[in-house]
Amino acid sequence: MENSALFWALLVTAFILISSIISHGRSMKAFIKSDAFKQKLDNFKKSKTLKTVIMLMAYVAASSSVLAQEAEIAEEVTVSFYTSEKIYVLLAIDITLVLIMVYQQIFFSKLINIDKKEEETVQVEAYVKQTTSKISNILTDAVPVEEEKNILLDHEYDGIKELDNNLPPWWKYGFYISIAASVIYLLNYHVFKISPLQEEEYAINVEEAEQEVQAYLTAQALNVDENTVVMLNDASDISDGKILYDKFCIACHKEGGAGDVGPNLTDDYWIHGGRINDIFKVIKYGAQNGMKSWKDDFTGVQIQQISSYIKTLRGTNPPNAKEAQGELYMEETTTDTLNVE
Structure with a gap:
């Protein structure tokens, strides 16, 4: 302003x-x-x-x-x-x-x-x-016209005579300033290394930008990925996951995860693995069997909520459930969980 x-x-x-x-x-x-x-x-x-x-x-x-x-x-x-x-x-x-x-x-x-x-x-x-x-x-620092005869040179071409005038002061002092600037530049960047060179400055800027992005993602809890995801047990997270599932996933997996175009999500058989990390990964990146990638539609937290809700569907036995697909997955005895209150 x-x-x-x-x-x-x-x-x-x-x-x-x-x-x-x-x-x-x-x-x-x-x-x-x-x-x-x-x-x-x-x-x-x-x-x-x-x-x-x-x-x-x-x-x-x-x-x-x-x-x-x-x-x-x-x-x-x-x-x-x-x-x-x-x-x-x-x-x-x-x-x-x-x-x-x-x-x-x-x-x-x-x-x-x-x-x-x-x-x-x-x-x-x-x-x-x-x-x-x-x-x-x-x-210009040029000699007056009436005194030009004193600075005439012997060189002449096609009737044009050459004068031995001084260099224009603005050009001369500009040249001196450029020399001084080059010395200062050399000492600053290459001798004392007070300021970083262009490549170093670029690397510093990239690193600072990455730190800012990471800090933002951490603050917004958006840095959840397939390697860091854990099961959410809080009722509000499970409820949010169900809302997202009913809005976006029910078309292929039916209500309650019974399975339709997509596989049954309530049994112990999984095509791409039954761990919370595997479910998160399939939702995020999609799969070759027609499952689309949702990484551009959901945040990491939202995918975590959907994955946690799907994990709660195990053994619910909904009506008209689709036959089992994939390999048998036995739930691990110890599971990393995150209680959010």
């Missing part, structure tokens, strides 16, 4: 900033085209730097429509999954828009005051040149 609120707050902020930039850009566009601004320009010498400022302002104003289109696209693709990654992206967008708006305001302010004293105009030109130079150094 907190991520949702932050996500929408950042999104609304982004749209407000975009709207402000568009509105400001339109104002600058109108101002640049106005007679008042043209009059200001006529009063001063139109330097190359000043023309650059004007072109930049016109570009910012013209980009308003592009920002509007981006806002519409952002609104269409916005989804309701408030992940941390999307929140960070929106935060970065908001910060960028704030910087654009501040930078736009500074230039607009300089243009409005362009008809002040001549020394102030010089300051505007110097400010623009200094700012442009800083941005250029950060992004």
